[in-house]
Amino acid sequence: MRVPLNDLRRCNASFAAGFRAAFDRVVARGSFILGDEVAAFEAEFAAFCGVGHCVGLANGTDALELALRAVGVQTNDDVATVANAGMYSTVAIRAIGARPRYVDVDDDTLTLSPSRLDALLTPTTRAIVATHLYGRLAAIDEIRRIATVRSIAVVEDCAQAHGARSDGAHAGCLGDIGCFSFYPTKNLGALGDAGAITTNDAELAHRVRALRQYGWREKYRVDVDGGRNSRLDELQAAMLRVRLPHLEQENAARRRILSTYVERIRHPEIRVPPPPGEDCVAHLAVVRSAKRESLRRHLHASGVGTDIHYPIADHRQPLTRDAAAVALPVTERACAEVLSLPCFAAMTSAEVDYVIEACNAWGP
Ligand SMILES: Cc1ncc(COP(=O)(O)O)c(C=O)c1O
Incomplete structure (x- = not known):
């Protein structure tokens, strides 16, 4: 048997008719940028997350950068973030000319460790990026508590956590602003690049709406600096509307897979993650081993696809040697x-x- 790491053809097969109908609808309407589909998706995704506002964007990295700009991060400010989440927040922080201040992660959840956060905050820390890595919510209540005392904004990176919940409240409404990617492999994936922010703060939403379109407050009148073209397009919004009603069901399927791994992978050299509750949507099933390369070779030889998320910590990248x-x-x-x-x-x-x-047959 061969088991791929992911299989988008299979995952999207049941949506093919819906995608075609959505495509036909958009083409027939003849409006491709910021039209009815984007407005409808924004309303539907805001309702799903339980927030007042959603702003569709071109991708998740722009969502992070524009969210950071919207909460007031400027050149030379500090932003606290983790270094094990694929460099996306670092790229966004550096694009503003701000500095990432890296916080170590919790050994069990691999998300930002609040106990290490306080000591790292400086008078110029403007924001904390809380990344819900692998689909699991970071310790967001504690992060918020620390941030509130110091009036620092909390930006959630929800790119891997669409639908994860804490006491029924969804990722994307747990900080000041939530950032989503709809990259095709995400739990809610488009058929190309797409992203969004979510927030309950009307002014933040208003600022991101301006930033996604050249800094316009109104057409051709630029009064917000740091803008660009980062619009979610009509076709991708229409595709996302096809998939959104099935997200809960798909998250449940992912959770079942991760739970089964957690229960049944029994190997002294493989460490499984904590079991997924409602706070985890199992975006990735990540195990750990001190002999990872041997395990990876064995799985490859057995026909099992694997990947490493992520092999290089942000502070060890060639770009960030400082x-x-x-x-x-x-x-x-x-x-x-x-x-x-x-x-x-x-x-x-x-x-x-x-x-x-x-996994269980591996003899390292
Ligand atoms: C945790 C995290 N943040 C941000 C991003 C960036 O999203 P995008 O690829 O849409 O720019 C991704 C995914 O690619 C991600 O996994």
Whole structure:
């Protein structure tokens, strides 16, 4: 048997008729930028997340950058973030000319460790990026508490956590502003690049609406600096509207796969993540091993696709060597140990069983 890490053809097959109908509707209407589909998706996704406002954008990295600009981050400000989440927040922070201040992560959840946060905040820290990594909510209540005391904005990176909940409240309404990517492999994926922000703050939404369109407050009148073209387009919004009603069901399928891995992978050299509750939508099924390369080779030889999310910590990237003096022991160990196993809604139970058997049969 061969089990791919992900299979978008299979995942999208059941939506094909819906996608075609959506495509026909957009083409027939003849409006391709900021029309009815974007407005409808924004309203539907805001309702799903339980927030007052959603602003559709071109991708998740723009969502992070424009959200940071909207909460007031400027050149030379500090922004607290983690270094094990694929560099996206670092890219957004640096695009503004601000500085990432890296916080180590919790050893179990691999999300930002609030106990290490306070000591890192400076008088010029304007925002904290809380990344809900692998689909699991960061310790957002505690992060918010620390941020509120110091009047620092909390920007949630929800790119991997569409639908994750804490006490029934969704990712995207737990901080000041939430940032989403709808990259095709995400839990809610478009058929290309797409992104959005969500917020309950009308002024923040208003600022991001201006920033996504050249800094316009009204057509051809530019009064917000830092703008660009970062519009969600009508076709992608229409595709996302086809998939959104099925998101909960697909998240449940991903959760079942991760739970099964957690229960049944029994190997002394493989560490499984904590079981997923409603706070985790199992975007990725990430196990850890000190002998990762051997495990990866074994799985590859068994026909099981894997990947590493992410192999290089942000402060160890060639671009960010200036931050290399930072010590992040948990982050660095995680980068050396993490391995993503297949996890996608259309996976069969035979495939899940096969991955588990392959893991358990590994003799390092
Ligand atoms: C945690 C996280 N943040 C941000 C992004 C950036 O999103 P995009 O690729 O849409 O720019 C991604 C995904 O790619 C991500 O996984």
